[in-house]
Amino acid sequence: MRSLEANKKPLSTSTIVVASKPLRFGNELTAAQLQEVEWPAKSLPVGAFAKISDILNGGKRASC
Numbered sequence: 001m002r003s004l005e006a007n008k009k010p011l012s013t014s015t016i017v018v019a020s021k022p023l024r025f026g027n028e029l030t031a032a033q034l035q036e037v038e039w040p041a042k043s044l045p046v047g048a049f050a051k052i053s054d055i056l057n058g059g060k061r062a063s064c
Contacts, residue, residue: 004009015050016048016049016050017050017052017055019033019034019038020035040052
């Protein structure tokens, strides 16, 4: 088991913004509803935001 841990390659990650609680369609987003998390760089969703401020400065609304 130790040799498996030693041979693991470090995972390259980036930061994305996700909802920290369920959102209602059409509600204006606030910083309290969002959080920044590490995400595998090879699996970044198209159009993902990297910082909460990127979303809040644009006045985004929940659309999912």
